[in-house]
Amino acid sequence: MFNQRKFVKVLLYLAMVLVAIAIFAPFYWLIISSISTMSELLCTPPHWIPKHPTFDNYLNIFFPKTGVAKAAKIFMYTVRNSLIIAGGVTVISLILGSLAAYAFVRLVFPMRKQILISILATRMLPAISTMIPLYIIVTKFNLIDTKISLIILYFTFTIPYVIWIMTGFFRTIPSELEDAARIDGCSRLGSFLRIILPLSTPGLIATTVIAFMLAWDEFFFALIFTNTPNAKTVPVAITEFAGRHLIDYGGMCTGGVLASIPPVLLALIFYRFIVRGLTAGAVKG
Amino acid sequence: MFFPFSKKFRFRELNEAQLAYLIIFPSVVILLCVIFYPIIYTFYLSFHKMFLTQPGRVPFIGLKNYIRFFHSSFFWNALLRTAYFAFLSVGMELILGLGIALLLNQNLIGSKFLRVSIMIPWAIPTVVIGIMWKWIYNANYGALNGLLFSLGIIPKYQAWLAKPFIAMNFVIIADVWHMTPFVVLIFLASLAVLPKALYEAAKIDGASAWKCFKSITLPLLTPAILVVLVFRTVEAFKVFDIIYVMTRGGPANATQVINYYTYLETFSYLHFGRGSALSFIISAIVLIIALIYIKLLYKGIEYY
Numbered sequence: 019m020f021n022q023r024k025f026v027k028v029l030l031y032l033a034m035v036l037v038a039i040a041i042f043a044p045f046y047w048l049i050i051s052s053i054s055t056m057s058e059l060l061c062t063p064p065h066w067i068p069k070h071p072t073f074d075n076y077l078n079i080f081f082p083k084t085g086v087a088k089a090a091k092i093f094m095y096t097v098r099n100s101l102i103i104a105g106g107v108t109v110i111s112l113i114l115g116s117l118a119a120y121a122f123v124r125l126v127f128p129m130r131k132q133i134l135i136s137i138l139a140t141r142m143l144p145a146i147s148t149m150i151p152l153y154i155i156v157t158k159f160n161l162i163d164t165k166i167s168l169i170i171l172y173f174t175f176t177i178p179y180v181i182w183i184m185t186g187f188f189r190t191i192p193s194e195l196e197d198a199a200r201i202d203g204c205s206r207l208g209s210f211l212r213i214i215l216p217l218s219t220p221g222l223i224a225t226t227v228i229a230f231m232l233a234w235d236e237f238f239f240a241l242i243f244t245n246t247p248n249a250k251t252v253p254v255a256i257t258e259f260a261g262r263h264l265i266d267y268g269g270m271c272t273g274g275v276l277a278s279i280p281p282v283l284l285a286l287i288f289y290r291f292i293v294r295g296l297t298a299g300a301v302k303g
Numbered sequence: 304m305f306f307p308f309s310k311k312f313r314f315r316e317l318n319e320a321q322l323a324y325l326i327i328f329p330s331v332v333i334l335l336c337v338i339f340y341p342i343i344y345t346f347y348l349s350f351h352k353m354f355l356t357q358p359g360r361v362p363f364i365g366l367k368n369y370i371r372f373f374h375s376s377f378f379w380n381a382l383l384r385t386a387y388f389a390f391l392s393v394g395m396e397l398i399l400g401l402g403i404a405l406l407l408n409q410n411l412i413g414s415k416f417l418r419v420s421i422m423i424p425w426a427i428p429t430v431v432i433g434i435m436w437k438w439i440y441n442a443n444y445g446a447l448n449g450l451l452f453s454l455g456i457i458p459k460y461q462a463w464l465a466k467p468f469i470a471m472n473f474v475i476i477a478d479v480w481h482m483t484p485f486v487v488l489i490f491l492a493s494l495a496v497l498p499k500a501l502y503e504a505a506k507i508d509g510a511s512a513w514k515c516f517k518s519i520t521l522p523l524l525t526p527a528i529l530v531v532l533v534f535r536t537v538e539a540f541k542v543f544d545i546i547y548v549m550t551r552g553g554p555a556n557a558t559q560v561i562n563y564y565t566y567l568e569t570f571s572y573l574h575f576g577r578g579s580a581l582s583f584i585i586s587a588i589v590l591i592i593a594l595i596y597i598k599l600l601y602k603g604i605e606y607y
Contacts, residue, residue: 063448064446148337150348177333235429237429237543242570277428286422293492
């Protein structure tokens with residue numbers, strides 16, 4: 019009996035080691051590839067630990083000299099675009115979305131349920147079902163390849179998402195608290211600011227982080243609606259390390275590492291909040 | 304901003320419905336502009352012939368766009384591939400996700416560390432997942448080839464992504480690596496709130512671990528399983544990014560899923576009318592799947 023239990027435990031630890039390898043090995047290889055020299059990358063079999071690690075790929079991206087590949091040259095511009103776009107989308111949709119969510123949960127008004135359901139149902143729709151008209155409209159207003167057009171387009175998925183998660187969070191706050199504040203002479207806005215918002219801080223944090231990650235991750239809209247460093251985002255820039263004739267693997271992996279840093283850090287720092295946010299709404303594709 | 308009133312104006316003077324409409328107004332207007340209006344427009348376009356190169360001429364052609372696809376083997380093959388992708392990736396994510404969640408729920412040394420680090424594959428942007436796995440699968444210098452060759456499993460380097468059947472399954476592996484953590488997180492959260500008393504009672508009655516899993520854990524996880532099924536299947540049917548980055552629908556169209564096919568039809572061949580019809584078909588399929596699941600979901604919740 020004792021031996022059998024020990025055997026099971028060994029098996030469990032073995033499984034955990036396998037899971038750990040599965041999680042880290044591919045990511046390890048991405049990082050290693052970004053600090054390997056071209057000649058070491060093209061060895062067969064590859065050098066699992068680079069003999070001559072180099073930060074040239076990173077230097078090429080941070081301080082592009084003449085002669086550096088175009089994708090590396092524009093990379094930092096696309097990082098800036100991505101930060102502006104994802105940041106703008108997150109802030110605006112958080113404000114508008116959580117206000118709307120509050121109304122859907124706490125206020126009674128005609129068509130409340132129908133409006134909420136039709137907003138939430140849009141999360142099921144594929145992006146491409148709105149893309150053709152949006153493309154025609156954006157072209158008509160001459161907004162192709164602008165950051166503002168991407169911010170507006172990203173509302174298609176961030177606002178429904180924020181409304182969805184925040185309705186879930188607001189429902190968990192007992193309405194008696196708010197009623198008590200109202201009786202004590204608090205205005206509706208006051209009770210929203212003093213009671214509801216502080217209590218839903220974990221939800222707001224989770225929503226902020228995940229909305230930012232969604233916008234940072236987005237590729238399809240960015241691919242179609244941008245074509246110069248003026249508005250191009252990081253995911254699009256990464257695909258451009260693959261030129262017509264030659265793929266700059268080192269550069270591509272470096273771009274990949276840099277693009278992963280913000281979302282991975284956010285995920286690790288806000289782990290607890292994100293888990294709550296995900297389970298409140300079960301999101302991200 | 305969006306409160307264009309004079310100082311005298313107070314919130315309390317509004318009745319509840321007016322206040323509510325005022326608050327939801329900005330979100331609703333934005334969504335009407337960027338989702339609802341475009342969808343109606345897409346629906347309209349799907350009955351018309353529209354070439355971007357001839358913007359002035361948009362003749363009405365009835366159901367021709369739809370009928371054309373129902374007769375096209377490209378369309379049916381793309382649909383079948385999408386179903387294959389969705390079935391296999393969601394199936395594997397569900398099984399692996401459940402297994403890993405149960406494992407990490409055991410409170411062994413290091414399970415807390417793994418619970419946090421499993422966020423990493425999920426947090427990495429989809430495009431990065433694509434280039435990372437494409438590089439691992441690389442025919443001449445890839446890590447997978449290097450590893451299998453060093454271990455003597457394959458006699459020479461293989462061009463994995465150049466073989467139709469293997470390419471599709473390898474893309475699925477990349478997607479599973481990316482999305483299994485999401486499933487794990489959902490399951491871990493559900494496992495954390497399972498009533499411990501039930502397990503203790505079962506233990507006293509002498510139930511085996513397997514019996515406990517089958518009769519307690521699995522039924523209580525049904526809602527979580529259905530949530531995962533809904534979201535993952537819907538997302539899998541919309542897969543685009545990872546296909547675009549890894550294979551661009553190749554080799555020999557082997558990974559050309561329906562969304563990629565729509566992308567080609569619309570933005571490469573510029574048949575906006577046909578693209579609209581296709582995207583409407585995808586939306587319909589996704590909504591039907593979601594509805595079926597939701598029906599099941601509610602049953603699942605009533606189950607206990």
